[in-house]
């Protein structure tokens with residue numbers, strides 16, 4: 001890299017601020033090769049955004065294996081084996097510049113740069129999908145994307161075409177329930193589960209096989225936003241998740257997940273406990289097949305250049321290594337075609353695998369030649385096999401090369417699904433009935449909100465009929481909110497065995513690394529208390545941010561504290577808890593009142609020490625409200641209670657009182 005500014009040909013430049021003109025006031029000259037080159041390159045800076053999952057954020061990291069006998073894939077089989085990874089998270093529907101916190105499915109795509117070649121696990125944060133057959137993908141996406149006449153609404157499902165489609169195409173019901181639950185609005189990428197969705201086949205060194213479902217379990221627990229918070233964040237900080245990911249990594253609070261698999265017999269039936277394993281709208285409850293942990297993923301490095309890494313990374317479900325195979329799931333089969341195909345347009349030709357972010361970290365010799373954007377200078381004259389001029393090199397590896405497990409395929413050519421694919425409602429009921437009451441209430445609110453945004457009455461009624469199939473009580477709540485009646489005579493799903501693992505409400509405090517705690521303070525506040533509390537939180541990997549009346553410093557004399565946020569820049573959505581420091585002025589201004597009330601309404605920890613409590617009361621926060629913390633000082637007892645409150649994520653006991661406001 002030159003120390004001097006040059007043209008792309010390496011010629012040094014004396015000036016990049018003025019174009020070449022005939023006289024100071026004269027016309028610009030064609031001769032100005034620097035101007036022309038600079039503008040031409042700029043004109044071509046954008047590439048097509050991803051047709052889905054355009055909005056994303058990514059990070060580098062490492063995967064360390066726990067070791068397993070299930071597969072011969074070295075990066076999983078060998079205990080302690082370290083593999084570099086690049087992970088991209090995304091929303092599905094929005095454009096590249098859309099907000100992070102919209103209600104949507106999240107992508108969770110992992111590229112393992114293994115020493116046996118690149119392996120991509122291109123998953124989502126929801127374990128099931130809208131469609132059973134890939135041929136329906138353009139339909140569901142066309143229905144979810146903005147209306148084609150006015151290109152609105154952006155990045156959301158709360159509109160007629162989405163609900164028109166899913167109410168007719170009822171195999172989407174299970175996935176829609178997950179979208180309408182808290183899973184559709186994650187707190188951060190760090191607190192999302194990930195799923196491979198399809199059933200995969202693992203093969204060990206002896207050729208034994210198992211069917212598996214991949215899971216990513218976040219070490220920070222599974223947590224979400226509340227709907228009002230998500231909506232505010234979309235405007236106040238559209239980069240909410242992207243910022244959180246980058247900030248956590250910068251702060252050393254590295255996001256971590258454990259990779260695991262549900263292990264299911266490969267006995268030729270392709271079913272388990274009556275569940276069709278080829279149907280991607282079905283999950284296997286963890287109570288029936290526990291998740292066996294295979295290793296740990298740590299994201300520890302932010303990308304240096306968004307375009308070169310996060311934008312140009314190309315995932316492909318067909319990037320597999322020996323020992324990991326796909327199954328006949330008709331959704332997966334279509335994906336095997338789509339990913340390579342889409343990259344050809346998005347990345348401008350077939351050589352995108354040579355881009356630094358896509359290049360395998362092991363030696364490659366594919367005999368592919370030429371093509372747009374070729375950046376290799378290949379040697380020799382024999383990019384073909386067999387050849388006699390180069391001893392028939394490169395070699396083929398008959399022992400360790402990638403092979404598929406032999407499997408018999410027979411059947412009549414035709415279109416259609418197995419009969420087992422016809423049940424569209426049982427697992428939606430399983431999911432809904434496995435949630436806690438507060439989570440169920442969120443689902444009801446979400447359906448009411450989304451259908452309330454639809455203009456066509458028939459669409460709302462049709463979806464109410466779908467809900468009545470799944471759960472009549474839910475259908476009634478939503479119908480009431482919409483001011484409609486539940487269609488009669490609809491057979492509902494009977495009893496199902498709930499799967500508690502599907503709920504994300506925790507009763508035992510989890511880790512709080514990466515959480516942010518806002519402390520309202522002014523010049524008179526107890527700054528020593530703030531410092532004590534910061535130390536206690538830092539030990540847990542959480543960050544304390546001082547919210548002052550203005551930018552700069554607060555404090556008197558020699559004791560000063562830098563404010564990280566001011567009354568103007570602070571908004572509740574950024575904080576997992578909001579406190580008032582002792583000594584802080586007693587009459588809260590309107591912004592402080594809103595800050596505290598939002599935090600309270602969103603069921604976050606709020607509290608104060610010393611006479612800071614008067615600010616809370618002044619803001620209308622009930623002193624004896626659940627999760628309202630009080631301390632004489634910011635001592636150990638106070639920080640311990642705060643950490644426990646944060647570890648439970650939300651104070652759901654408050655939910656009943658504030659629910660109506662949160663819709």
Ligand code: HDE
Nearest residue numbers: 050053088107108109123124134137197334335338339342
């Ligand atoms: Fe994708 N999907 N998908 N998808 N998908 C893409 O590939 C597609 C599906 C997923 O961060 C595209 O490079 C079809 C399921 C993620 O770069 C495209 C079907 C799951 C990402 C594509 C599906 C996913 C994509 C767009 C139905 C979860 C973002 C740009 C047969 C298991 C990857 C691109 C990233 C991206 C096609 C269904 C996850 C067009 C045809 C199911 C996380 O190739």
